[in-house]
Amino acid sequence: MTSPDLRRIVDVAPLVRAGEISPIDLVQSCLTQADARPELNAFISRLDSHALEEAERHDREIRSGKYRGPLHGIPIAVKDLIDIAGTKTTSGSALPVETSSIDAPVIRSLKEAGAIIIGKTNLHEFAFGTTSDESAFGPVRNPHDTTRSAGGSSGGSAAALAAGMCFGALGTDTGGSIRIPSSACGTVGLKPTIDEISCEGVVPLSTTLDHVGPMTRSVADAALLYDVLVGHSRPSTAFGEKRFTFGVAHGYFCDRIDEGVRQALDRARTALTDRGHSVVDLEIEHASITPDVYLHICLPEAAAFHGPLLDRFAARYCAGVRLRLEMSRYILGEDYARAMRLRRVLINAVDAAMDGAGCDALLLPAQPTAAPPLGAATMIVAGKEEPVRGAMLRLTQLFNITGHPSIAIPGSHDTDRLPRGLQLVGRRQQTAQLLEIAGEFEAQGRPSC
Amino acid sequence: MTQIDAWLASAIADAERRGLPQLKPLLETLAKSTAALRRADEELARDRRFASTNSSTDPT
Numbered sequence: 001m002t003s004p005d006l007r008r009i010v011d012v013a014p015l016v017r018a019g020e021i022s023p024i025d026l027v028q029s030c031l032t033q034a035d036a037r038p039e040l041n042a043f044i045s046r047l048d049s050h051a052l053e054e055a056e057r058h059d060r061e062i063r064s065g066k067y068r069g070p071l072h073g074i075p076i077a078v079k080d081l082i083d084i085a086g087t088k089t090t091s092g093s094a095l096p097v098e099t100s101s102i103d104a105p106v107i108r109s110l111k112e113a114g115a116i117i118i119g120k121t122n123l124h125e126f127a128f129g130t131t132s133d134e135s136a137f138g139p140v141r142n143p144h145d146t147t148r149s150a151g152g153s154s155g156g157s158a159a160a161l162a163a164g165m166c167f168g169a170l171g172t173d174t175g176g177s178i179r180i181p182s183s184a185c186g187t188v189g190l191k192p193t194i195d196e197i198s199c200e201g202v203v204p205l206s207t208t209l210d211h212v213g214p215m216t217r218s219v220a221d222a223a224l225l226y227d228v229l230v231g232h233s234r235p236s237t238a239f240g241e242k243r244f245t246f247g248v249a250h251g252y253f254c255d256r257i258d259e260g261v262r263q264a265l266d267r268a269r270t271a272l273t274d275r276g277h278s279v280v281d282l283e284i285e286h287a288s289i290t291p292d293v294y295l296h297i298c299l300p301e302a303a304a305f306h307g308p309l310l311d312r313f314a315a316r317y318c319a320g321v322r323l324r325l326e327m328s329r330y331i332l333g334e335d336y337a338r339a340m341r342l343r344r345v346l347i348n349a350v351d352a353a354m355d356g357a358g359c360d361a362l363l364l365p366a367q368p369t370a371a372p373p374l375g376a377a378t379m380i381v382a383g384k385e386e387p388v389r390g391a392m393l394r395l396t397q398l399f400n401i402t403g404h405p406s407i408a409i410p411g412s413h414d415t416d417r418l419p420r421g422l423q424l425v426g427r428r429q430q431t432a433q434l435l436e437i438a439g440e441f442e443a444q445g446r447p448s449c
Numbered sequence: 450m451t452q453i454d455a456w457l458a459s460a461i462a463d464a465e466r467r468g469l470p471q472l473k474p475l476l477e478t479l480a481k482s483t484a485a486l487r488r489a490d491e492e493l494a495r496d497r498r499f500a501s502t503n504s505s506t507d508p509t
Contacts, residue, residue: 286489286493289485289486289489291482292482292483292485292486292489293486293489295479295482295486296482296483296486323469323471323472323475324475326464326469326472327472327475327476327479330456330460330463330464330476330479331479331483332451332456332483334450334451335483335486335487338486338487338490339486341490342486342489342490342493345493
């Protein structure tokens with residue numbers, strides 16, 4: 001088996017620009033890895049011949065001196081929830097769907113930057129789950145241990161990245177669907193500030209909680225994709241110049257995590273302080289109401305989209321997804337209104353916690369444990385059994401409610417060699433600053449495994 | 450305000466009528482979450498009223 005090319009985009013792009021490596025080589029490398037590990041089930045559809053044609057076209061363009069930027073000639077995978085002209089957006093479902101006639105704006109941005117779309121990745125059906133094992137196309141398996149979940153809902157994107165089947169990917173995140181699989185697969189995933197990147201041309205789950213964002217193997221790569229998706233460049237920063245204050249939120253965020261996650265958090269904290277950053281303890285008031293608020297926003301919004309589809313095609317949904325969507329139809333409008341009122345309380349609580357501690361970013365666990373076994377309904381967290389879905393959403397969903405940008409970054413591995421993810425949360429509307437902080441964290445603060 | 454017990458009974462009956470008896474445990478879990486949501490909303494509303502009463506100044 002050929003070794004996967006796990007280099008970062010920021011390392012490969014200068015070689016592409018210099019003509020030392022061809023986009024054709026990069027695409028072929030990714031396709032070889034996709035062929036080598038079919039058991040991961042990372043892709044729903046592959047665009048092999050089109051991607052190779054595009055690679056040849058971009059290769060000629062670069063050689064003629066028309067270099068577009070660091071994504072030029074780079075193979076990117078896209079969650080199959082996002083429209084690409086000429087393909088079907090299956091959403092991981094067996095429901096009938098027509099071929100998309102136009103690209104979603106995020107796809108247009110990637111193509112204009114010269115990225116090469118190599119395939120559409122598998123996911124939890126309709127992005128309505130955290131494990132990617134309820135898909136009409138079969139479960140996604142974790143590259144680090146194929147008996148385990150790749151996380152979800154953007155599980156195929158994270159698995160493809162971790163296995164070298166692409167250099168970057170797009171995911172979506174409604175309660176953690178970028179950060180959960182990134183944590184499970186040991187990759188990086190950015191949920192930007194709410195409404196910052198267009199969700200047009202993306203099959204909705206919950207219209208006021210949905211986000212689109214980049215998934216990559218490094219923070220620097222996430223920043224490259226983010227720049228392209230929002231359509232502007234950030235000023236470059238030399239790492240190591242600034243000192244930041246990180247807030248570690250206790251209580252809700254640290255009460256129920258396994259020992260491996262706690263150690264990863266402690267190591268990160270020590271590494272940051274050793275390098276001159278400040279780490280302070282804080283609590284986010286009312287954080288414990290997060291799951292209840294989330295449920296009463298997400299479910300009715302999902303029901304608004306899926307109700308008519310359930311009336312016509314209920315039997316074609318995956319059984320578990322269908323049941324949860326049917327449950328969603330019973331939530332009362334008055335409780336949705338209460339949840340939206342409490343949403344404002346939570347936004348203020350996160351802002352107040354960050355302001356009160358004077359911190360630039362929160363440093364939190366992204367997941368309470370490593371990836372759970374595939375198909376498990378419950379998991380053991382800190383000695384107690386709890387439902388997988390609730391446990392996996394618990395640490396990420398608050399920031400979909402509040403809209404704060406958040407990025408999942410690999411923490412240190414435990415003795416079981418499975419990745420454990422941490423997350424950094426930035427101030428609202430400050431995704432670029434969060435990327436700067438995360439870059440610093442990655443360059444200096446990340447402990448060795 | 451719709452009472453949660455009444456809402457739950459009605460939802461379970463409707464689910465059974467629609468041939469979805471397996472929804473019952475999910476609806477029961479949802480009812481607990483709805484009760485928690487309402488408690489939080491009421492407590493915070495009380496706090497807000499209390500805060501606004503305390504912060505109001507009587508010009509007389």
